Amino acid sequence: MITLNISAEVQAALKEKRPVVALESTVISHGLPWPDNLELARTLEAIIREQGAVPATIALIAGQPTIGLDDKQLELLANGRVSVEKISRRDFGYAIARKLYGATTVAATMILAHKAGIDVFATGGIGGVHRGDSNDISADLPEFAQTPVVVVSAGAKAILDLPRTLEWLETYGVPVIGYETNEFPAFYTRASGLSLPYRADTPAEVAAIISAQWSFGLKSGILVANPVPHEAALPLDETERYIQQALLEAQHQGVHGKALTPFLLAYLADISDGKTKQTNLALLKNNAKVGAQIAIALKEQREMLLAQ
Ligand code: PSU
Ligand code: MN
Numbered sequence: 001m002i003t004l005n006i007s008a009e010v011q012a013a014l015k016e017k018r019p020v021v022a023l024e025s026t027v028i029s030h031g032l033p034w035p036d037n038l039e040l041a042r043t044l045e046a047i048i049r050e051q052g053a054v055p056a057t058i059a060l061i062a063g064q065p066t067i068g069l070d071d072k073q074l075e076l077l078a079n080g081r082v083s084v085e086k087i088s089r090r091d092f093g094y095a096i097a098r099k100l101y102g103a104t105t106v107a108a109t110m111i112l113a114h115k116a117g118i119d120v121f122a123t124g125g126i127g128g129v130h131r132g133d134s135n136d137i138s139a140d141l142p143e144f145a146q147t148p149v150v151v152v153s154a155g156a157k158a159i160l161d162l163p164r165t166l167e168w169l170e171t172y173g174v175p176v177i178g179y180e181t182n183e184f185p186a187f188y189t190r191a192s193g194l195s196l197p198y199r200a201d202t203p204a205e206v207a208a209i210i211s212a213q214w215s216f217g218l219k220s221g222i223l224v225a226n227p228v229p230h231e232a233a234l235p236l237d238e239t240e241r242y243i244q245q246a247l248l249e250a251q252h253q254g255v256h257g258k259a260l261t262p263f264l265l266a267y268l269a270d271i272s273d274g275k276t277k278q279t280n281l282a283l284l285k286n287n288a289k290v291g292a293q294i295a296i297a298l299k300e301q302r303e304m305l306l307a308q
Contacts, residue, residue, distance in 0.1 A: 002096060004116055007068025010056045014117050017302070019053040019295035022067075022113035022121040022149070027284065028057075028077050029084040029103035030262040031124065032277065033269070038078035040281055042071070044122070044288040051292035058112045060087055060095050060102030067116045077103055086258050088139040106151060107143035110221060119210075119298060120150045122291030124284045125187040126223065127261065128156040128165030131247060136260070137168065144221035145172035150210055150298075152224045152291040154283040155185035155192065159243055159264045162192050169223065175213060176223045177206055179290060185227035188234045188279050196225065203290070203297035210294075211301050226290050232282030234275060242272050 006014075013020050023044055028037045045055040057069040059077055066073065077084055087095050087102035089111060095102045104112060106126045113121050127138025138160075144151070156165045166184055169176055176184065178199035186192035200206045210222055227233075246267040250256075255263045269277040 002065070004112070005061070005064050005066045006116055007056070007070070010054060010068035010116070013054040017299065019292065019299045020056055020118045020120070021048045021053050021288065021291045021295050022109055022118045023048075023055055023057040023288070024106060024109040024121070024123050025057060025059040025069075025077050025103040026086055026105045027124055028074070029080075030086050031265055032280065033266070034079055036277065036281065038075055040284060041074045041078060044284060047285055047288045048122075048292045051289060051296065053292040053295045055288075056113070056116070056118060058104050058109045060100060060104070062101065063096045063099035065096070065112050065115075067112060067118070076101070086262070088258070089143060090139065105138075106140040106153075107138070110143050110147045110149045110151065113149050114147050118149070120152070120291050120295040122152045122284075122287040124153065124280055124287065125155060125157040126151060126153045128160040128162070129168060130260065131159070131161045132251075133256075134161060134164055136256070138261075141165070141168050142172070144169065144174040144223060147221050148214055148219040150206075150222045150224060150294060152179075152226055152287045152294065154187050154228050154287060155225050156187065157261070157265075158187040158189065158239060159246065159261070159268070162186060162194055166194055172220075173218070174220055174223060175209065176225055177209060179206065179224050179226040181225065181227050185225050186236075187283065188228065188239045188276060189236045190227040190230070190233050191236070203293040204301070206294050207297035207301045210298060211305070224290070224294065226287055228279060228283040229286050232279050234272075234279050239276070242268050242276065245271060
């Protein structure tokens with residue numbers, strides 16, 4: 001039997017129905033450079049605690065699905081001394097059988113969060129349909145169609161084809177809620193020109209939509225699109241220039257498959273003099289905060305429904 005290794009703190013919180021927020025680990029191992037990645041991993045946990053929720057960073061530790069990493073495990077994922085695979089849905093069997101260390105993507109983190117009984121998950125930006133090669137569709141998208149977890153994200157990464165990504169989500173019945181926005185945010189920028197069908201302006205409004213969707217029996221993932229804070233956002237045209245350059249370089253070097261997203265993120269940080277990295281850090285922190293607020297609002301909503 002494959003069991004989940006859930007930390008004592010997270011187990012206690014789940015048992016007592018206190019709010020818990022899941023965090024992914026691909027952003028630590030493959031999305032950000034050392035030592036910013038370790039500092040970020042610790043900061044996200046601290047932000048969630050400050051809001052009054054319990055953080056649960058998720059990864060595979062020597063093949064064991066682990067929910068709620070300790071500080072040593074966070075460091076191991078961040079420092080690059082052991083090889084850490086990027087794990088999505090397809091990779092679980094292999095990584096568990098071979099006892100690999102694995103950083104979980106949005107899709108894989110949704111799977112483990114749901115198995116552990118965690119409803120809310122905060123990340124940076126989800127994967128989607130890649131530009132150019134529209135056959136390269138992140139496994140994050142089909143995960144939303146089948147796994148009922150709320151994901152707070154600054155839209156999808158701007159390196160992607162955002163209109164196609166939104167169309168995909170619509171086709172598969174995935175609700176996308178604009179948080180204090182009418183537009184799908186484009187990760188580094190607040191606007192994309194793509195309008196969203198609905199917005200919510202408070203965590204309680206988001207919680208009400210989630211509860212209604214799920215209690216109606218529609219058990220899909222829900223995307224909460226939370227734009228990067230004004231002060232950290234990058235100008236659209238400058239960002240687009242960097243992205244074009246990065247996509248061209250990826251093509252030259254023949255980067256594809258699961259290496260593509262980490263390559264583009266690192267290349268962008270390099271040519272923008274670290275500006276995209278700073279923005280990425282800021283939006284991750286903001287998503288952790290809003291994620292915790294939504295987890296708390298969901299808990300309050302459930303208590304209210306029980307009291308009726
Ligand atoms: N958001 C970030 N940095 C990241 C990612 C998201 O700010 O590194 C990761 C997520 O784990 C997401 C993955 O699931 O990139 C998508 O990879 P792909 O396009 O190969 O599916
Ligand atoms: Mn891909």
